[in-house]
Amino acid sequence: MTRISVKVDGTAYQDEVEPRLLLVHYLRDRLGLTGTPIGCDTSNCGACTVDLDGVSVKSCSVLAVQADGSDVATVQGLARDGQWTGLQRAFHEGHALQCGYCTPGMLMAARDLLRENPHPSADEVRHALEGNLCRCTGYQNIVRAVLAASEQEVTT
């Protein structure tokens, strides 16, 4: 067992964890933060994407102990005081989700992209989301939603 302290969506946690425990299982099973889902066991699907100290990572490919001392942001911390982010609004308005299973990962990956590149092209959005699989939407509305969110940032 290893002692870790992490901040998740603004709340600080101290825990003893097995060294092999994956961050995604720590979030889901230990902290009960089940907003971040698991879609695969090979780090291919991106469903579990979270933000670790300002970098988007697949939380199934990070050990909880590696997150010691870090700041983690998940989909559950995106909305502030009930106000959705521009990306969440754009996904809603653009029908960019169907079953919604890929959505947390898509939002977190897209957020990371827009931070790095606030005005991406459609191609850049597609490439940035390459590691996030969606089986429902065919991606078109997701790409459009990310572009729409990037435009809103300019006007608001």
Add this chain to the structure above:
Amino acid sequence: MTGQEIGRARLRKEDARLLTGQTNWTDNISVGGLLHLAILRSPMAHARVDRVDVTPALERPGVVAAFSGADLAGGLGSLPCAWPVTEDIVLPDHPPIAVDEVRHAGDPVAVVAARDRYAAADALEAVEVDYTPLPPVLDLEAALAENAPLVHADKGTNRCYDWPLRAGEDFASVRRRADVTVKRRYHQQRLIPNAMEPRAVVVVPVAASDEYTVYSSTQIPHILRVMLAVVTGVPEHKLRVIAPDVGGGFGSKLQVYGEEAIALAVARRTGRPVKWTESRSEGYLATHHGRGMIQDIEIAATRDGTVLGLKADLLVDMGAYLMLVTPGIPILGAFMYPGIYKMGSYELNVTGVFTTRTPTDAYRGAGRPEATYAIERIMDELAVELALDPVELRRRNWIRHEEFPYTTIAGLTYDSGNYEAATDKALALFGYDKLRAEQADRNERGDGVRLGIGVSTYTEMCGLAPSRVLRDLRYAAGGWEAASVRVLPTGKVEVVTGTSPHGQGHVTCWSQIAADVLGVPFEDVEVVHGDTRAAPQGMDTYGSRSLVVGGTAVHHAATKVVERARKVAAHLLEASERDLEFTDGVFSVKGSPDARRTLQEIAFETFSSHDLPDGMEPTINAGHVLDPDTFSYPHGTHLCAVEVDTETGHTRIRSYVCVDDVGRVVNPPIVEGQVHGGLAQGIAQALFEEAVYDDEGNLVSGTPADYLVPSAPDLPEFVTDRTETPATSNPLGVKGVGEAGTIAATPAVVGAVVDALRPLGVHDIRMPCTPERVWRAVREASR
């Protein structure tokens, strides 16, 4: 009907929870004392199980229980096949957990229950199993030979069934008088569904009374409850099945899985709540696959391009066992091979074959994509043979809009459609003539990157299904759907539906339907689904049936509510029912608009019941169970342009245009989104996806790293549009849309790839058209 909700681009009510991570996936569910299950699976395609010893696993930390197949056999019956398509079908026993033989890689042999998921997974290593390998059965044709090794030795054959269909003139005589015949063999590769949410099940015993709540990531909570009762012997009224948020299904969750039965059995044996969640790689072995078929197709026509007849012989890979509807999948497709074309002769034979591979069953379109692929591809070949443009050949043979209703050679009566309109619109959007000119130019120049154009004019059969038709096809259940509408005392509305959505937006669309009939605000409607206690009657969601059957049932139930409310209104307003108008949720007396009662007022009056018509039951709530009279037939025209690099074999989709006619549209963005998702799958079958087995029967494409699910850069921007020919068989005029893209896209894309390479002598490419296959085809043709 008074409202304007239908046709309106309402934003989805479902989204808020999903966008903020406040979700209720089955794997999120946790209760005190929960045990996690891990399942040990066969590493071999076929073997005798000589010994299973779970006792060493019990010594591992955190392990509470462990069972072999033999340990659980007393409490677990065979998994059901509900669609024995012929009288003499071979129905093998299908134990949820193998007892003496394993028949595909991934077949379960033991289960461990532990206090956390890591401990459960670890303990699997300690289970001891001795196997004696048996020969795998992998080739569909060889499996039918005399002396072939048998998947189910006690059955004496690998042939599951033969199902023939003959209609019109004898095909042999048509062949003799035809000017041209074209014959092809197509392979429908196996696909792995890959719903983004892996399957999961949680079983919670309720007190000490042999009652259980089963949460499952399922499309079919109602059917699952019946079948779990049959398989486990827990009486149906002691089982409550809940489908919480479900992260996609595409047919793969239209199933009663061994793991669901195993979880219930273990919860029963231990008296503890249990959870099983598959890993993706485990799902590749254990969740049913789709497609898996060899199609021998022959078409006969006259010199001017009039199709005379069609013959299709199908060899279908059942896999190792018959799952819920495995044998019926090709039968669903059987009626669709003639597509939208008129012809006088049709002959089909389906042969189901057992192999030592993961069972197949319904997947995205289920039988209909295979049928559409075959007819659309062979129409392309016929066009080449006759030196006709492929669109022109279709034009000469399709049912013209003034000919509806039209009964096809396969015996289906298409109620409405307009293939000309959809095709003309698609051709214009696509810029067909211009692209053909560019193609000719590139061919002339011998360009290393060839342009190809593919067309698919499809129809599909939705609205499953009239129960009497299902009876004739020997399907065990009916095809009805239930809905009820409750107007609460405050005037808010609850719609209860027997459909069970997993991304399709039922809550939003059913709210629109009910709001329109009742004249209440969209926001005032809530939709209850996916829980056999809250929504006790239903046939669930699959095959693009939900809107056509379930949505129409909501419409009828709401209409009954209005009629009941009308009686109360007439009584209160001292008017005759005939003199009442109902507009925007308000009853008023014709000619005296001040005499009015809102539906909400009537709901409260009924709640208090102080002043109702004599003898009236004090409720305006109503239910409706709808058994459809017929199917519905959406259609459309899809066009695809590809650029194929003859040096690398790489295919790039340059443009994709589709015009779908799904009848009346309830929510346009939802329809468009469903088309997009379907296109992604249709394109993926054409270009990327295939479950590959090696000679031993191991699944080589056993992880998402080896099985190419397309991601955003693999797919183009789609141009989607629609025409609207309302269905005549339901009051909403709706036809269903979920599978349209999947069904239409595959032949359009493969057709385009072949079209690009035809000048180089390539006449077919087996799916998926990977760069390697394309490259080889080009090399071989130029030799």
